[in-house]
Amino acid sequence: MAGIYLHIPFCPSRCSYCDFYSTTSLDKRHDYVQALVVEMKLRKNELANQQISTVYFGGGSPSTLDTESFQKLFDSLYNHFDIATNAEITVEANPDDLNKKRLEDWKSLPVNRLSVGIQSFNDEELRLLNRRHTAQTAIDCIHQARQSGFDNISIDLMYGLPIQTMETWISSIEEALRLQTQHISGYHLSYEPGTKMYRLRHKAVDEELSEKMFMELRHRLQQAGYYQYEISNYALPGRESKHNSAYWNGTPYLGLGAAAHSFDGNTRSWNVASIDRYIEALGRGDRLFEYEQLTDTDRYNERVMLSLRTAKGIDFQIFNKQKQTELAAKADKYVQNGLLCYKNNFLVLTEKGIFVSDSIIRDLME
Numbered sequence: 001m002a003g004i005y006l007h008i009p010f011c012p013s014r015c016s017y018c019d020f021y022s023t024t025s026l027d028k029r030h031d032y033v034q035a036l037v038v039e040m041k042l043r044k045n046e047l048a049n050q051q052i053s054t055v056y057f058g059g060g061s062p063s064t065l066d067t068e069s070f071q072k073l074f075d076s077l078y079n080h081f082d083i084a085t086n087a088e089i090t091v092e093a094n095p096d097d098l099n100k101k102r103l104e105d106w107k108s109l110p111v112n113r114l115s116v117g118i119q120s121f122n123d124e125e126l127r128l129l130n131r132r133h134t135a136q137t138a139i140d141c142i143h144q145a146r147q148s149g150f151d152n153i154s155i156d157l158m159y160g161l162p163i164q165t166m167e168t169w170i171s172s173i174e175e176a177l178r179l180q181t182q183h184i185s186g187y188h189l190s191y192e193p194g195t196k197m198y199r200l201r202h203k204a205v206d207e208e209l210s211e212k213m214f215m216e217l218r219h220r221l222q223q224a225g226y227y228q229y230e231i232s233n234y235a236l237p238g239r240e241s242k243h244n245s246a247y248w249n250g251t252p253y254l255g256l257g258a259a260a261h262s263f264d265g266n267t268r269s270w271n272v273a274s275i276d277r278y279i280e281a282l283g284r285g286d287r288l289f290e291y292e293q294l295t296d297t298d299r300y301n302e303r304v305m306l307s308l309r310t311a312k313g314i315d316f317q318i319f320n321k322q323k324q325t326e327l328a329a330k331a332d333k334y335v336q337n338g339l340l341c342y343k344n345n346f347l348v349l350t351e352k353g354i355f356v357s358d359s360i361i362r363d364l365m366e
Contacts, residue, residue, distance in 0.1 A: 002047050003054040003246045004081065006036060006073065007257030008062040009275060016130040016196035017158075017189055021259035021273045022060040028275055032258075033069045035282040037076045039256050042287055044080035046264070047254055051082045054243035055089045055110075063097035067105040074109055083110075088242040090115055090154075095133040095141040103148035113152040114145055115183075115241075121175040122168045125161055130196070135175070142179045152239060154183035159213040161189050162203035169213050170220075177224050182239035186217045187232050211355045218351070231309045231354055248306045266299075268292050301365040308361050313348030330364050 009022040010029055055077065077083060090113040091106065098116070106114075120126050121135040133141075138155075145153055155176060159169050176184055188210060191201040205213075218228060226234035230248060233241065246253060255262040259273040269291035272278055281288045294302070300323065307314040316324050331347055334340040339353030339360060349357055 001053040001084075001246075001251065002050040003056065003243050003251060003253035004047075004052055004077065005056045005058060005243075005253055005255045005260060006062075007060065007255065007260040008032075008057055008065060009060040009258055010064045011059065011061045012064065013130060013132055016128065017192070018195060020060065023275060026064060028279065029065060029069065031279050032275060033065065033072055035279045036073060036256055038282040038285065039287060040076045040080045042282075042285070043254060043256070046262075047081060047252070050252065051084050052077075053084050053087055054246060055083065055087060056243040057091045059092055061094050061097065062091050063093035063102070067102070067109075070106070070109055070111075078110075088113055088152075090241070090243060092117065094131075095138040098141040098145060100144060100148065103145055103150070107149050112150075113154070113241075114150050115154040115156070116141065116145075118155045118176075119158045120161070120164075120168075121172040122164075125164055125168065125172075128161060128163055129158070139175070139179065142181060151182070153181040154185060154241065155179070155181050156185045156187065157217070158187050158189055159217065160205050160210045162200050162205070164205065164213075166209065166212065166216070170216060173217055173220050177220065183233070183235045183241060184221060184226060185233050186214075186221075188214070214355055215351075218354075227311070229311045231349075231357060245310075248310050250303065250306065266294055268294060297366050304364050305361050308347070308349060308357065308364070311348070313343065313346040316345050316347065327364060334360055334363075 007021075009020075010026050010032075011018075011022045011024055012026065014022065014024055087110075089110050091111050092115045094117055116138070117131075118133075118138040119129055119131060121138060123134050126134065142153060142155070157172055157176060189197070189204075191198050191204065221234045222228065226236060227240075228234050229240050230244070233244065235241070250265070252264045253262060255269075255271070258271055258275050258278040261268060261270045269289050272281070272288035277288055300319075303318065304314060304327075314327070316327070319327065327347070331340050334353065335342070338350055339356065341348055341350050349360070353360060
């Protein structure tokens with residue numbers, strides 16, 4: 001099994017925290033869609049012997065594409081790849097882009113999962129993030145999506161914002177729980193260089209409050225029946241994101257679009273991070289990309305990093321005896337401190353260890 005990711009790098013406006021490759025110029029969307037169709041044809045043999053279990057439209061804002069463009073992309077996907085009949089097909093969307101007509105159009109397509117970028121149910125926080133929607137718009141769009149027949153909906157929340165308090169954070173969590181979506185992601189704000197938010201990094205909440213916010217999210221969602229299957233992701237039973245889980249499990253995937261990454265198990269490649277150059281190259285039947293061949297050390301480090309973020313943890317049995325011994329020796333001090341524990345033959349982060357996972361993962365790498 002394998003996955004396909006399609007990067008749609010268009011946004012009507014740029015969020016103050018975003019450092020993903022995207023543009024606020026929307027005039028080249030149709031040319032870009034045509035270039036994606038050409039790239040699919042060029043690369044169809046890369047997954048020739050594998051069935052596609054997940055398709056993910058990410059961005060940017062995929063919801064900026066019209067229905068005709070989506071239809072063209074789906075026609076090409078099903079023409080060039082073996083898409084499983086029960087494939088999980090996700091589209092990321094912004095609340096202000098969703099309306100009855102668009103949702104009904106998507107429902108007529110193979111789309112069966114929505115990932116809605118809400119971030120907060122507090123209007124002041126939304127303005128700080130330069131989000132275009134209001135809290136009420138977000139609430140309304142989830143109700144509308146459900147009325148349109150979608151029963152697999154994920155929403156994103158963000159904590160650690162400069163003006164955020166524990167009270168406003170709890171209020172956002174409670175509103176998310178009232179909506180009863182099947183999946184909730186909770187991310188800590190990152191102050192990335194080059195973003196507008198980076199200038200406010202001196203106003204960042206302190207580490208103690210960040211940890212309390214994280215624990216509040218974790219405990220409230222767990223009490224409501226959500227399972228934390230990855231550090232930032234919670235789902236009702238059986239509603240985990242299959243696509244994102246495939247990333248963490250090391251499943252091969254094909255990344256289509258400008259700046260999109262691909263992975264075949266041994267090699268990682270990435271397309272040129274320029275819409276103009278991407279369209280121009282594919283217009284002449286070419287593809288501009290770079291790649292790297294992963295070494296044994298690269299693969300080991302990725303397996304440690306990705307596995308330890310999941311609730312399942314690191315499976316010792318996938319490593320040889322020497323690696324198992326080395327990993328156990330590095331992990332011992334964290335086990336003694338209660339930050340890691342063993343479950344059967346898996347090394348797993350404890351609740352205490354989750355919030356400092358980045359430093360633990362770095363220490364376990366080679």
